[in-house]
Amino acid sequence: MGAKLETKEKEKKWEPKILAFLCRWCSYAGADLTGSSRTSYPPNVRILRVPCSGRVNPLFILKTLRSGMDGVLVSGCHPGDCHYTAGNYNARRKFAILARLLEYVGIDPRRVQFSWISASEGDKFAKVVSKVVADVQALGPNELFRLPQGGQTAKGAASAHE
Amino acid sequence: MARIGVFVCHCGTNIAGTVDVKYVAEEMSKEKGVIISRDYKYMCSDPGQNIIKEYIRLYKLDRVVVASCSPLLHERTFQNTVKEEGLNPYLMEMANIREQCSWVHKDRAEATLKAIELIKMSVAKVRMNEPLFPKRIPLERKALVIGGGISGMQAALDIAMVGHPVILVERAPSIGGRMAQFDKTFPTLDCAACILTPKMVDVRSNPNIRILTYSEVESVEGYVGNFEVKIRKKARSVDMSKCTGCGECMQKCPSRVDSEFDLGLGKRKAIYIPFPQAVPNVPVIDRAHCRFFTQGKCKVCQKVCPAEAINYEQTDEIITEKVGAIVAATGFDLSDPNDYSEYGGGRYKDVINGLQFERMINASGPTEGHLKRPSDGKEPKTIVFIQCVGSRDENLGRPYCSKMCCMYTAKHAILTKEHIPDAQVYVFYIDIRAAGKNYEEFVRRAIEQYGANYLRGRVSRIFEKNGKLIVRGADTLLRSQVEIEADMVVLATALVARSDAIKVAQMLGIPYDQNRFFTEMHPKLAPVENVTAGIYLTGACQAPKDIPDSVASASGASVKVCVLFANEELISDPMTAQINPALCSLCKTCVDLCPFSAIVEEEVKRPDGQTQRQMRVIDGVCHGCGACVASCRPGAITLKGYTDQQIFSEIESLASNF
Numbered sequence: 001m002g003a004k005l006e007t008k009e010k011e012k013k014w015e016p017k018i019l020a021f022l023c024r025w026c027s028y029a030g031a032d033l034t035g036s037s038r039t040s041y042p043p044n045v046r047i048l049r050v051p052c053s054g055r056v057n058p059l060f061i062l063k064t065l066r067s068g069m070d071g072v073l074v075s076g077c078h079p080g081d082c083h084y085t086a087g088n089y090n091a092r093r094k095f096a097i098l099a100r101l102l103e104y105v106g107i108d109p110r111r112v113q114f115s116w117i118s119a120s121e122g123d124k125f126a127k128v129v130s131k132v133v134a135d136v137q138a139l140g141p142n143e144l145f146r147l148p149q150g151g152q153t154a155k156g157a158a159s160a161h162e
Numbered sequence: 163m164a165r166i167g168v169f170v171c172h173c174g175t176n177i178a179g180t181v182d183v184k185y186v187a188e189e190m191s192k193e194k195g196v197i198i199s200r201d202y203k204y205m206c207s208d209p210g211q212n213i214i215k216e217y218i219r220l221y222k223l224d225r226v227v228v229a230s231c232s233p234l235l236h237e238r239t240f241q242n243t244v245k246e247e248g249l250n251p252y253l254m255e256m257a258n259i260r261e262q263c264s265w266v267h268k269d270r271a272e273a274t275l276k277a278i279e280l281i282k283m284s285v286a287k288v289r290m291n292e293p294l295f296p297k298r299i300p301l302e303r304k305a306l307v308i309g310g311g312i313s314g315m316q317a318a319l320d321i322a323m324v325g326h327p328v329i330l331v332e333r334a335p336s337i338g339g340r341m342a343q344f345d346k347t348f349p350t351l352d353c354a355a356c357i358l359t360p361k362m363v364d365v366r367s368n369p370n371i372r373i374l375t376y377s378e379v380e381s382v383e384g385y386v387g388n389f390e391v392k393i394r395k396k397a398r399s400v401d402m403s404k405c406t407g408c409g410e411c412m413q414k415c416p417s418r419v420d421s422e423f424d425l426g427l428g429k430r431k432a433i434y435i436p437f438p439q440a441v442p443n444v445p446v447i448d449r450a451h452c453r454f455f456t457q458g459k460c461k462v463c464q465k466v467c468p469a470e471a472i473n474y475e476q477t478d479e480i481i482t483e484k485v486g487a488i489v490a491a492t493g494f495d496l497s498d499p500n501d502y503s504e505y506g507g508g509r510y511k512d513v514i515n516g517l518q519f520e521r522m523i524n525a526s527g528p529t530e531g532h533l534k535r536p537s538d539g540k541e542p543k544t545i546v547f548i549q550c551v552g553s554r555d556e557n558l559g560r561p562y563c564s565k566m567c568c569m570y571t572a573k574h575a576i577l578t579k580e581h582i583p584d585a586q587v588y589v590f591y592i593d594i595r596a597a598g599k600n601y602e603e604f605v606r607r608a609i610e611q612y613g614a615n616y617l618r619g620r621v622s623r624i625f626e627k628n629g630k631l632i633v634r635g636a637d638t639l640l641r642s643q644v645e646i647e648a649d650m651v652v653l654a655t656a657l658v659a660r661s662d663a664i665k666v667a668q669m670l671g672i673p674y675d676q677n678r679f680f681t682e683m684h685p686k687l688a689p690v691e692n693v694t695a696g697i698y699l700t701g702a703c704q705a706p707k708d709i710p711d712s713v714a715s716a717s718g719a720s721v722k723v724c725v726l727f728a729n730e731e732l733i734s735d736p737m738t739a740q741i742n743p744a745l746c747s748l749c750k751t752c753v754d755l756c757p758f759s760a761i762v763e764e765e766v767k768r769p770d771g772q773t774q775r776q777m778r779v780i781d782g783v784c785h786g787c788g789a790c791v792a793s794c795r796p797g798a799i800t801l802k803g804y805t806d807q808q809i810f811s812e813i814e815s816l817a818s819n820f
Contacts, residue, residue: 017816019813019816024234025673025693026673028234029234029693031261031262032232032234032258032261032262033261034261034262034266035232035260035261035262035263035265035266036261036265038265038266039266040266040267040268041266043263043266043267043269043272043273043275043276046276046279046280046283046816047258047262047280048283048809048812048813049233050788050804050809051737051786051787051788051801051804052787052788052789054787054788054789054792055787055788055789055791055792055801055804056792057791057792057806058792059806060809060810060813063810063813063814064813064816067813067814067816067817068816068817069813069816069817077673080664080668081667081668081673081674083671083693083694083785083787084757084758084785084787084789085757086757086789087757087787087788087789090755090789090792090793094792094793118673119673119681119693120673120674120675120676120681121676126266147817
């Protein structure tokens with residue numbers, strides 16, 4: 001099966017890789033609901049659970065792009081619905097600034113998208129993921145920001161940060 | 163070097179149907195630090211958990227990754243599994259390869275690849291995990307119930323009878339809620355007041371219950387076991403300790419206004435109790451309509467009150483209480499008649515809604531129990547009932563079923579025939595939903611015994627002609643147009659969430675759905691719990707519920723409160739923030755960001771005898787959101803369980819796949 005997987009991977013056209021940071025109260029539960037209602041979405045997305053969108057340090061996003069992922073999705077509770085009152089507002093403010101920085105350094109801000117998805121919006125999660133995947137697909141691979149040796153160098157950078 | 167065990171669940175075919183679990187387990191055994199990796203049909207089953215325990219013993223594992231369903235479902239289960247084997251529960255991570263992988267993808271190769279990467283992320287994270295130890299926090303064994311309807315009263319009674327003090331807050335001047343407005347109840351035709359009034363008296367006479375009527379919860383702070391609530395007790399203008407409930411003031415009050423309780427069908431005075439059985443039996447002055455408050459003259463009530471209980475100077479009072487648990491029992495509203503322009507949009511006086519019908523047919527209602535057309539007071543001979551008005555209607559954005567309309571319309575049909583035996587009763591329905599004990603039998607009775615004419619189909623329009631209401635619709639069984647000349651039309655309008663439901667939800671930290679109904683923690687397995695610990699839900703604030711369902715959920719919620727109160731103290735979540743004073747620059751950005759005011763500045767003594775200022779996170783107050791961590795410029799704050807290192811390693815594990 002392993003060999004089969006690899007050849008299949010090579011034959012296929014390029015597919016973007018997306019990392020989604022989901023807050024555990026709303027968007028992660030929403031993504032769970034997408035599953036329990038068996039709504040499908042593109043398999044290009046990997047999910048990382050955080051307590052709150054406010055926990056997402058802009059460095060995580062830069063690190064994700066440096067590590068070779070092609071796009072990032074950060075999703076939290078709807079405005080006003082944050083489990084911690086205002087974490088999603090903090091996140092929104094931070095990302096508004098980050099989007100400008102990304103643009104400045106030459107990264108299309110569409111690679112990094114933000115959304116509000118509640119625990120009851122399983123359909124919305126599937127839609128948002130499909131949109132992010134389609135947008136990043138149109139932009140092509142993230143070559144500008146990816147470190148040359150992928151993981152190896154990214155690891156070095158991570159320990160430098162620590 | 164970590165010794166990690168990876169356990170991949172098939173979940174029957176739920177995962178194994180889409181993900182090649184054997185191959186996944188094989189691949190994981192190649193990961194750095196993974197000592198053993200294996201798959202099993204049901205990891206959460208007893209044999210499955212025993213495998214994990216056995217392997218921890220056998221291979222001296224110090225970290226575990228379980229790749230199965232969502233951690234929201236089984237994190238606790240597997241934490242307990244490893245704990246039983248002596249491992250710190252926070253050294254277990256879950257990879258969600260069911261809800262977020264096998265259930266959403268169809269391509270086996272893609273899903274298998276994704277599962278591998280998700281598990282690699284968890285392996286990378288668990289490598290960085292450290293044992294965490296919960297703290298003990300005190301618990302206030304007192305409950306707050308918001309809403310004094312049948313649900314709230316039942317919850318308050320149950321909790322109080324176990325011996326815990328309860329504060330019952332009700333916005334209206336009396337407890338009783340919607341049920342107090344009803345006449346009879348389905349399917350037994352018990353008189354609502356006859357079964358409700360004794361319950362209200364029980365609530366009033368229970369020494370553990372403190373009733374605060376004409377009051378609203380203003381703010382809720384704190385966390386499970388330690389909420390601090392502020393309740394606004396609105397000025398009643400009547401001294402509750404003096405009033406004897408004689409009713410003299412209400413008789414003499416000169417201003418008459420529409421009664422909210424009778425939904426505009428009747429009048430009340432400016433000083434009033436909403437209905438005769440009100441608890442407490444103490445009137446309130448409606449200051450917006452009182453002559454003294456609007457025009458500065460009158461004071462008739464004060465003059466006639468033999469107990470000298472009237473107090474125009476009374477002001478709102480803010481009551482601060484500490485409670486350990488909160489039950490939301492805030493109920494429902496009826497949809498706005500303006501929504502249905504095809505049925506007159508509230509313009510025709512003789513088109514009323516089901517609740518108005520209840521008031522009309524109630525012996526203590528505005529017409530003393532006689533069915534009368536609101537327009538001219540004549541007895542209606544032809545009455546048309548229309549079900550699903552505004553419910554199950556995608557156009558109005560309300561696709562849901564209001565659940566009790568089929569039943570109360572059958573009840574109305576029966577009561578109409580009881581009151582006016584020669585009346586013609588027509589009921590338009592989409593389909594009859596009578597799924598409850600003795601419900602179907604009840605509807606059959608309305609049709610067979612009382613001769614109600616049930617027509618399957620929708621009404622397209624209602625218009626007035628020669629003092630009659632022309633109801634035009636379709637009978638889809640006969641496939642023909644129908645037109646009925648009616649004297650009165652009763653709309654079974656949709657049950658909707660309270661207009662201020664979102665405000666309440668945000669105050670209490672309750673998620674709500676697209677219809678603004680409160681969302682329970684799990685629709686099947688945790689139907690009265692809420693994601694915010696210590697907050698419980700009951701009654702129609704969750705979704706349309708009839709009386710038996712509301713009472714049952716109230717008893718459910720109160721048991722959950724009592725389960726919480728069975729603890730001497732609470733075990734806090736150890737995933738809190740921590741500040742390293744050596745790195746902290748005392749910029750205090752975190753202090754402003756923390757929504758819980760959990761970060762304080764204090765003075766500490768250094769070993770050299772000097773004092774030094776430093777910041778500290780109070781464990782019991784920190785909720786672990788991580789806002790401070792993400793904004794700490796010197797990187798002095800860490801969030802236990804979600805450290806930067808843990809998240810960076812998860813991200814890096816993905817990079818290694820290129």
